[in-house]
Structures are given as structure tokens and as C-alpha cells.
Amino acid sequence: MGQEKLVQKINCTICPNMCRFDCPVTTVVKKETVAPAGKMRLSVMLEKGMLEENKELYSYFYQCTGCRSCEHWCPFENLIVPELLLDVKAQATENGMAPKAVYNLDKQLKKTSTLYPPEQLAPLPQIKEAAPEVLFFAGCAYRSHNPGAINAAIKVLKTAGVKVTLLEDEKCCGFPASCLGLNTTSMELAKQTAEKIKASGAKILVTSCPECLQTFKTRYPEAGIELAMEVLHFSEYIARLLEKKLLVFNPLPAFMVYHDPCVLARAEKIYQEPREILGQIPEFNLLESSFSGEATHCCGGGQVYDLIEPGNALAISRLRAEELNVPNAQAIVTSCPFCEDMLGRSSVMPVFDLAEIIWAALDDEGHDAFLRKTLTARLHSNPELQSVKLDVDRGLVTLRGKVAFWEQVVEAGHQAGLYPGVYSVVNQVTIPGQKKKKKPKINTKGKHQYPPADVVIIGAGIVGASLARELSRYKLDIVLLEKEADVACGTSKANNAMVHPALFVEPGSLKHKLNLRGNELYTKAAEELDFPLQRTGLLGFIRDEKQRSLLKAIKAVAAINQVPGVEILDDEAAVCSKNPNVKGTVGGFFASTSAMTCPYKAVVAYAENAVLNGVKLYLDSPVIGMEVVNEQVKAVITEQGVFPARFVLNAAGVYADEIAELAGAPEFTIHPRKGEHILFDRKYSNILTGCNADLSQPPDAHTKGGGVVLTIDGNLMIGPTAVETPDKEDHSCTSEGLNKMLSKFAPFIAHMPKDSIIAYFAGVRAATYTEDFHIKPSRFVKGLINVGGIQSPGLASAPAIAEYVIHMLAQEGLALEENPNFNPIRRSFPVFREQTKEGKQKLIAQDRRYGNIICRCEMVTEAEIVRAIHGIIPATTVDAVKRRTRAGMGRCQSGFCLPRVAKILSRELRVPIEQITKDGEGSNLIIGETRGVM
Ligand SMILES: Cc1cc2nc3c(=O)[nH]c(=O)nc-3n(C[C@H](O)[C@H](O)[C@H](O)COP(=O)(O)OP(=O)(O)OC[C@H]3O[C@@H](n4cnc5c(N)ncnc54)[C@H](O)[C@@H]3O)c2cc1C
Numbered sequence: 001m002g003q004e005k006l007v008q009k010i011n012c013t014i015c016p017n018m019c020r021f022d023c024p025v026t027t028v029v030k031k032e033t034v035a036p037a038g039k040m041r042l043s044v045m046l047e048k049g050m051l052e053e054n055k056e057l058y059s060y061f062y063q064c065t066g067c068r069s070c071e072h073w074c075p076f077e078n079l080i081v082p083e084l085l086l087d088v089k090a091q092a093t094e095n096g097m098a099p100k101a102v103y104n105l106d107k108q109l110k111k112t113s114t115l116y117p118p119e120q121l122a123p124l125p126q127i128k129e130a131a132p133e134v135l136f137f138a139g140c141a142y143r144s145h146n147p148g149a150i151n152a153a154i155k156v157l158k159t160a161g162v163k164v165t166l167l168e169d170e171k172c173c174g175f176p177a178s179c180l181g182l183n184t185t186s187m188e189l190a191k192q193t194a195e196k197i198k199a200s201g202a203k204i205l206v207t208s209c210p211e212c213l214q215t216f217k218t219r220y221p222e223a224g225i226e227l228a229m230e231v232l233h234f235s236e237y238i239a240r241l242l243e244k245k246l247l248v249f250n251p252l253p254a255f256m257v258y259h260d261p262c263v264l265a266r267a268e269k270i271y272q273e274p275r276e277i278l279g280q281i282p283e284f285n286l287l288e289s290s291f292s293g294e295a296t297h298c299c300g301g302g303q304v305y306d307l308i309e310p311g312n313a314l315a316i317s318r319l320r321a322e323e324l325n326v327p328n329a330q331a332i333v334t335s336c337p338f339c340e341d342m343l344g345r346s347s348v349m350p351v352f353d354l355a356e357i358i359w360a361a362l363d364d365e366g367h368d369a370f371l372r373k374t375l376t377a378r379l380h381s382n383p384e385l386q387s388v389k390l391d392v393d394r395g396l397v398t399l400r401g402k403v404a405f406w407e408q409v410v411e412a413g414h415q416a417g418l419y420p421g422v423y424s425v426v427n428q429v430t431i432p433g434q435k436k437k438k439k440p441k442i443n444t445k446g447k448h449q450y451p452p453a454d455v456v457i458i459g460a461g462i463v464g465a466s467l468a469r470e471l472s473r474y475k476l477d478i479v480l481l482e483k484e485a486d487v488a489c490g491t492s493k494a495n496n497a498m499v500h501p502a503l504f505v506e507p508g509s510l511k512h513k514l515n516l517r518g519n520e521l522y523t524k525a526a527e528e529l530d531f532p533l534q535r536t537g538l539l540g541f542i543r544d545e546k547q548r549s550l551l552k553a554i555k556a557v558a559a560i561n562q563v564p565g566v567e568i569l570d571d572e573a574a575v576c577s578k579n580p581n582v583k584g585t586v587g588g589f590f591a592s593t594s595a596m597t598c599p600y601k602a603v604v605a606y607a608e609n610a611v612l613n614g615v616k617l618y619l620d621s622p623v624i625g626m627e628v629v630n631e632q633v634k635a636v637i638t639e640q641g642v643f644p645a646r647f648v649l650n651a652a653g654v655y656a657d658e659i660a661e662l663a664g665a666p667e668f669t670i671h672p673r674k675g676e677h678i679l680f681d682r683k684y685s686n687i688l689t690g691c692n693a694d695l696s697q698p699p700d701a702h703t704k705g706g707g708v709v710l711t712i713d714g715n716l717m718i719g720p721t722a723v724e725t726p727d728k729e730d731h732s733c734t735s736e737g738l739n740k741m742l743s744k745f746a747p748f749i750a751h752m753p754k755d756s757i758i759a760y761f762a763g764v765r766a767a768t769y770t771e772d773f774h775i776k777p778s779r780f781v782k783g784l785i786n787v788g789g790i791q792s793p794g795l796a797s798a799p800a801i802a803e804y805v806i807h808m809l810a811q812e813g814l815a816l817e818e819n820p821n822f823n824p825i826r827r828s829f830p831v832f833r834e835q836t837k838e839g840k841q842k843l844i845a846q847d848r849r850y851g852n853i854i855c856r857c858e859m860v861t862e863a864e865i866v867r868a869i870h871g872i873i874p875a876t877t878v879d880a881v882k883r884r885t886r887a888g889m890g891r892c893q894s895g896f897c898l899p900r901v902a903k904i905l906s907r908e909l910r911v912p913i914e915q916i917t918k919d920g921e922g923s924n925l926i927i928g929e930t931r932g933v934m
């Protein structure tokens with residue numbers, strides 16, 4: 001041992017040894033002998049012959065990760081404990097007294113010249129560059145622990161236009177052998193690798209592995225090996241590329257904590273570069289742990305400690321993983337394969353290499369790789385979702401696997417869909433007993449061919465109907481297809497009827513944008529189309545001073561969401577000024593733009609105006625297939641025939657995902673979410689007006705909290721609930737759901753008798769897993785535009801959805817020439833019940849059937865029913881009559897008027913009464929006449 005080294009060791013033995021508190025090995029082994037000074041003492045005593053050589057003694061010298069934490073605290077210049085241990089380790093290997101693992105490694109290195117067996121090493125990307133600028137040295141550890149990072153680094157360099165090459169037959173740099181005291185092996189490997197590096201002809205040697213970096217930069221020259229080229233860490237080289245503006249980052253919304261690898265930060269002093277690079281990625285939030293930069297803590301994997309003392313190494317990495325678990329962190333980013341391996345095993349968060357993050361911010365492929373890793377970690381952090389596998393293609397995530405319960409299917413979808421940057425989720429995870437829907441075999445031979453249309457719209461809910469009407473402003477052939485016997489038979493008939501003010505929607509979402517605009521457009525639409533709309537405002541209130549912060553939050557959200565007319569109400573008096581019947585509050589807010597409408601009347605109005613302006617509506621026409629040629633939509637196929645189309649708008653509500661699949665273009669999955677409502681007798685309409693939300697009640701997940709509203713027809717309504725269901729047709733109301741609502745809204749309804757409830761019903765929301773509207777041209781089929789995921793506030797957004805989609809159609813190449821004959825006006829029939837006495841008499845004088853009341857509860861006359869049956873869109877079922885006239889919507893819920901309505905339908909449609917249905921095929925009301933009933 002050289003004199004200088006001996007002096008350093010002796011210095012260490014007499015030092016107060018305070019660094020031991022930061023020595024990771026000492027922390028987990030808890031023995032003074034493995035502390036920095038402890039090892040030095042043993043080394044000096046061995047040197048001086050004060051201790052007898054044995055395996056146990058030598059094993060202590062291998063109790064070091066080379067982290068150089070001790071150096072950070074050390075009062076002596078250049079006292080580097082791991083360096084001072086090298087000679088005793090060399091002595092150990094020569095004397096045959098090193099730990100067994102060291103000899104195993106030596107064998108491995110001698111046999112294959114790699115640190116790990118070849119089957120553990122991923123093949124390197126095959127790239128050849130004649131006159132390379134950069135030689136990228138991957139390193140055995142990256143090839144074993146995170147080959148994705150090698151791929152990422154190469155992609156990044158290539159994106160910047162760097163002429164990069166890899167060694168054809170890359171072997172170990174020599175580092176592991178050298179730090180274990182295997183000097184001969186180390187030297188042989190170093191010479192071998194150095195020759196290959198020099199032969200590459202590259203100007204710069206770049207590596208992501210800190211240990212390889214240190215070996216090339218410091219150990220080779222110390223051993224007399226000159227590479228005659230610049231040696232840089234990947235982050236240093238990327239920093240140069242960024243300076244030259246050769247890389248442009250896309251936003252990568254994420255919160256990640258950076259872990260400084262010991263060798264990189266402490267030995268190589270490289271800790272600014274990675275931070276500067278990450279700092280340049282838009283929307284990337286870099287978090288810091290309490291020990292960072294040169295003060296970083298070890299991951300346990302340095303100096304291949306994990307191969308020597310795996311238990312201790314893992315214990316160290318767990319401590320570091322805990323430190324890195326800082327608030328808001330979703331993942332760890334670092335730049336060392338050993339750290340990635342160790343932390344990957346001990347942290348609950350996924351661990352990324354710096355190159356993977358840079359690549360994720362550069363292009364789709366990189367982003368997909370990033371999502372694959374992130375989402376797999378998110379899913380698998382839940383033991384119930386371990387079997388779920390995923391694929392990512394340009395942000396579109398496809399989930400596969402089997403789980404036990406439907407809630408877990410939904411949970412898996414949300415874990416993926418709610419992660420920022422996910423385009424959409426196709427969820428193919430199944431539960432036991434779930435039947436796979438068979439794709440119908442369609443034979444178009446012999447089917448009726450309809451004339452070609454410019455646009456075929458599938459689904460006549462509020463979205464399809466408003467699309468049809470707004471498109472009829474242009475000189476286009478438009479077809480609107482609906483599977484049911486009437487329009488407004490889907491979710492548009494069973495909802496809360498609110499035109500929301502865009503207050504409780506995520507800022508920046510499509511829902512937000514279209515709700516805000518849709519709300520604004522409703523006034524004109526209701527005027528032109530003559531459907532009911534009342535700007536009642538939304539009154540929200542708190543009952544406890546402790547909730548006042550909620551009002552502040554609402555004020556802030558109103559500003560962020562740009563919602564006009566939001567007023568904070570400071571006390572009960574201010575709340576009562578908006579609604580005198582709301583008592584026991586201490587404050588609230590009022591959003592004046594919130595409105596109530598009648599959703600099915602709005603659909604009928606939109607659809608009728610569309611028909612008046614030339615749109616061809618086909619009811620009872622379920623779409624069963626799509627003709628797609630060369631990835632271009634050609635026609636829509638229904639039971640009745642084939643509708644050739646240039647563009648297809650998929651507005652099929654809860655079935656929109658299945659329609660996309662019919663086109664061979666699955667792009668999103670809808671997970672139906674049921675919402676139940678309770679409707680009260682009109683005689684309680686004086687209790688509240690407008691829309692009311694009790695903010696003291698915790699909201700259900702994925703609802704705006706529900707509330708108490710007065711429908712446009714004067715019925716008090718409470719709800720809705722939010723229940724995930726596998727069945728898109730689940731319109732059942734459960735006692736659980738109803739009781740939940742009754743107890744949640746008890747302050748409003750406590751004094752009302754139970755028999756004041758006249759009906760309950762449920763609607764099904766068409767939620768996607770991103771929980772936003774999915775309004776996008778299909779990625780896979782040209783001419784198909786998906787208007788899917790239209791859950792709440794879909795009703796409020798519909799007019800804006802139409803506007804948005806028409807703009808999209810224009811971008812996709814549809815010429816929009818104005819239709820000079822477009823008439824925006826549609827009028828509804830007079831409602832007898834709403835007339836003055838004189839008005840009623842006038843109507844009866846015009847048509848005596850106004851004098852024949854058919855529905856007593858709602859005062860609906862025969863004339864109104866007949867006019868509905870012969871309307872622009874004829875009402876041909878009992879429910880269709882109901883939607884247009886309210887016959888059967890009163891207290892007796894059709895008990896009295898149903899047979900009479902059926903009889904009028906039979907008479908007017910000239911069909912036997914047995915053919916009259918409640919709401920279309922299969923819902924016939926009567927098998928045959930029984931004498932005396934009618
Ligand atoms: C409980 C509840 C409360 C809600 N409250 C509100 C609210 O207060 N405010 C608000 O803004 N939004 C609310 N919503 C959301 C709103 O009701 C919907 O977003 C909106 O009605 C969706 O309209 P749509 O036209 O997309 O779907 P739908 O009305 O379901 O229309 C889709 C149509 O496509 C048809 N169809 C399906 N498959 C085919 C096929 N193969 N061939 C032909 N036709 C087909 C269906 O029959 C249906 O008529 C609520 C929803 C629920 C469930």
C-alpha cells in the first residue's frame with residue numbers, strides 16, 4: 001500500500017466518523033465494522049499484521065456501495081473510501097478470501113465478457129453509421145435492467161439528427177471487475193472494449209450509465225488506456241443539443257421526482273444537466289426529495305452490491321424509495337441502470353430513465369412507451385388488477401384481461417383513462433360469465449339501396465337531432481337514422497333537464513368548452529324552435545360556516561371556467577333573496593345562466609326543424625353494419641337497406657362505441673353509468689324553483705352532485721345517482737338508489753308524504769374512461785366522425801357539439817354551401833292546459849276535439865293527441881304521444897288515459913289496436929279486446 005493511502009486510512013481511523021450516519025450500509029447493517037472508519041480500521045490493522053486474514057474479515061471490505069456519501073461529510077481532501085478499499089479487495093481475490101459471489105462474477109465475466117449471462121441481456125438496436133459523431137455505449141446493466149432506456153436514448157439522438165452508432169458486439173467496460181478487486185479480469189475487459197471504441201471512429205463517446213462513464217473518464221486513463229475522444233454523460237450531450245435547438249419538446253404533463261445517482265452527482269458532479277433538460281419540457285413538473293444533488297442518498301445498487309449482499313442492497317433501496325415518495329410524485333426519474341433496477345423493485349412508483357422521459361416529450365412512439373410503463377404500474381399497484389395487460393398506440397390504450405367484478409373493469413379503465421395524455425381507452429377486460437357480442441354477418445345483397453347522402457347521422461337523441469338541424473343550413477343530402485320508433489328514446493329522454501352553466505366541469509376539457517358555448521346558444525335555439533327554456537339559475541348553498549371555503553373555490557372556478565353571472569351569497573338572507581323556501585343556510589352562490597328545459601321536447605323540436613329543412617329521418621332503422629373500403633367509409637347498413645354516405649356521424653349515445661366497432665374502428669369504450677331520479681306530484685311545485693344544490697352533501701363520484709330541481713312542467717325532481725352498470729339498457733330503479741336519494745335530499749322533502757312520489761326513472765350516461773366527450777374523426781376510417789362519450793352536460797352542450805362537428809366536417813373536406821331555403825323557425829302546437837279560458841274556448845271552437853279531455857291529470861285533449869300523431873314526425877307509440885303532449889305523465893301515470901290514447905292511435909294510424917305499442921317493437925299493449933273495457 002502506498003504511503004499516501006496509508007496516511008489517509010489512518011486519518012480515517014482517528015476521525016470522529018460522523019459520516020457513518022449517512023453511510024447506507026451502516027444504516028441497514030447496524031455494525032460499526034462496516035462503517036467507513038470501521039472498514040479503514042480493519043484495513044490498517046490487517047496491513048500492520050494485527051489481524052489474522054480470514055474470509056469474514058475480507059467480507060467487510062465488500063460492505064460498500066461506492067456511493068461516496070462519506071466523502072460528502074469528510075474533513076479530509078480526496079479521501080475516497082471505496083478507492084481506499086480497492087487494494088484490500090484485490091488482496092482478497094488473490095488470496096481466495098473474497099465472498100463467493102465475487103468469484104461467480106469473475107467466472108461470468110471471463111466466460112462471456114458481460115456482467116450478466118447473455119440470456120439476461122436484451123439485444124442492442126442494430127444501427128450502423130459510417131462516420132459517426134457519437135458512439136453510444138449502452139452498458140450491461142441497461143441491457144439487463146432497462147433496455148427501453150437504450151432504445152429511448154438512440155431515438156432521442158436520432159431525432160436530433162445525430163450520427164450515432166453502437167458497438168456491434170458490446171462487452172463489459174471493466175468496471176464491475178475493478179471495483180471487486182478482480183484486477184486482471186478488469187484490465188482484459190477494459191483493453192478489449194477500448195479497442196472497439198477506438199475502432200468505431202466516433203468523435204464523442206456518450207453513455208447513460210454513470211459507472212461506465214466514470215470508468216471511461218477516470219479509470220481508463222488511470223490504467224494507462226487512452227480513448228482519444230471526448231467522454232460525456234447522456235445528459236451532458238443532450239444539454240448541448242438543446243442549446244443548439246436540435247430538440248423541441250411536446251408537453252408532458254407529469255409530476256416526477258428526480259433521483260440523483262451517487263456516482264453521477266457526487267463523483268461526476270452532474271446534477272444540473274438532467275434538471276435543466278427536464279425543466280424545458282412543457283407541463284413537466286420536477287419534484288425534489290429532501291436529499292438531492294451532491295447530498296443524494298444511495299439506491300443500494302452501486303458497485304454491484306446487490307450481487308454481493310442482495311438483502312442489504314434491497315433494504316437500502318427501500319429507505320431511498322421512501323425518501324423519494326414526496327407529495328404529488330407520480331414517478332421517479334433518474335439516470336443510472338442500477339438505481340432504476342433497485343428503486344424499481346422497492347418503490348410503489350414507476351421508475352424512468354432520463355432518456356425515456358425525453359423521448360416521451362419528443363414523439364408519439366416515445367409517449368406510448370412512457371404510457372405503457374406508467375399505466376402498467378398504475379394498474380398493477382392494485383392487486384385486483386394484476387392480470388390486466390395493456391397496449392398503447394398513439395395514446396389509445398387497449399386493456400385486456402379478466403377480473404372478478406364489474407367495478408374492477410371500470411377501475412382498470414379509469415386508471416388508464418384518467419391519466420393525462422391518454423387519447424382514449426378501449427376496455428376489453430372481462431368478468432366471469434360476460435358474453436362476447438358476436439359481430440353480425442351482414443349480407444347487403446338484395447338489400448334496398450337508398451340514394452347517396454352527403455352525411456348520415458346515426459342516432460336521433462339531442463346530439464343527432466341538433467346535428468341534423470344545424471347541417472340542414474347547408475345544401476347537403478342528410479339522413480338521420482334512429483333504431484327506435486321515435487326520436488329522443490335514448491338518454492335524451494331521461495335526465496336532469498338542466499342546461500348547466502359550465503361551472504362543475506373540468507377547465508380545459510372539451511366538456512367545458514362545449515357546455516359554455518352550448519348554454520349560450522340555447523336561448524336562440526329555444527326561441528327559433530319553440531321548445532321550453534327557463535333561465536332559472538342554479539342556487540347552491542352551504543349550511544355550515546366550515547364550508548365557506550367551498551364558496552371561495554366556486555368563485556375561483558367560475559373565473560377559471562369563464563362562467564358569467566356567478567354571484568356569491570354571503571348569508572342566509574342573500575340565499576333567501578334567490579329562493580325564500582331555502583332555509584337553514586349560511587351562504588351560497590347563484591349561477592344565473594343555468595336553465596331548465598324539457599329534453600325530449602327539445603329533441604322533437606330540433607328533429608322536426610331538421611325534417612322541415614329536408615333531412616330524411618328513418619325511424620325503426622337500427623344500424624347493423626358499415627361498409628368500409630380502403631379505410632374509407634362508403635355506406636351505413638340498416639335492417640331496411642343500405643345508405644351510401646360520404647360522411648357518417650356516430651351519435652349513437654351509449655352504443656357509439658359499438659357503432660365505431662361496426663366500422664372496424666374501435667376507438668373508445670363506453671361504461672354505462674346509471675342515474676336514478678324521483679319525481680314528485682305537481683302539487684308540491686311551490687317548495688322550490690329552478691335548480692338547487694346542497695353543497696353540504698358530498699357529491700357522488702362522477703356526478704355534479706345532483707340536486708333538487710323543478711322541472712319545466714312543475715314537478716319537483718330529485719337525483720340523480722351514479723351507478724356503474726355493465727348493462728347499457730339497465731333502466732332499473734333500485735331500493736338502494738331510491739333510499740339514498742330520499743336520505744340525501746331529506747332536508748327538502750322531509751315534510752312531503754311518501755305518496756307524493758309519482759314516478760321514478762333511470763337514465764344511462766354514455767361515459768368514456770377519459771370522462772370527457774370523445775368527438776373526433778376516426779383514426780382508422782376516413783369519413784367517420786365519432787360523437788361519443790356524450791354524458792352530462794351533453795344536453796346543455798348539444799347546440800355547441802353540432803357547431804363543433806360541422807367545423808370538423810369542413811376540415812375533413814365537406815363543402816358547406818348555404819341552403820337559401822333554410823327556415824330556422826319551427827312552431828309547436830298550442831298546449832290546451834296552458835291557455836286562458838278564452839284561449840281554450842277559441843281552440844274548442846276551431847276543433848271540437850279540444851273539448852275532449854283524454855288525460856285528466858295533465859288536461860291533455862284529443863285534438864292535441866291527434867295533432868301529435870299527424871305531426872311532422874308522427875307520434876306512433878303511446879310514449880311518443882306522451883313526450884309530445886304529456887298524456888300519461890300526471891299523478892295516475894297513464895292509469896286512466898293509456899287505453900284511450902291507444903284507441904286514438906289505432907284509429908288515426910288505421911291499424912288494429914293490438915299493433916299499438918308502448919314504445920316500439922315488442923312492447924304491444926293489448927293482445928285482444930275484452931268486452932266493456934274500452
Ligand atoms: C341521469 C342523467 C342525468 C343527466 N342530466 C343532465 C343534465 O341535467 N344536463 C345535461 O346537459 N346533461 C345531462 N345528462 C346527459 C345527457 O342526457 C346526455 O348527454 C344526452 O342526452 C346525450 O344525448 P345523445 O344524443 O348523445 O344520446 P341519446 O339520447 O342516447 O341518443 C342516441 C340515440 O342513438 C340511437 N341509437 C343507438 N344505437 C343505434 C343504432 N345502432 N342505430 C340507430 N340508432 C341508434 C338511440 O336509440 C338513441 O336514440 C344526464 C344524463 C343522465 C343519464
Ligand code: SF4
Binds near residue numbers: 067
Ligand atoms: S462509499 Fe457509501 S457505502 Fe461505502 S463506506 Fe462510504 S458511505 Fe458507506
Ligand code: SF4
Binds near residue numbers: 011015070074076
Ligand atoms: S470517510 Fe472521512 S468522514 Fe468518514 S470516517 Fe473516514 S475520514 Fe471521517
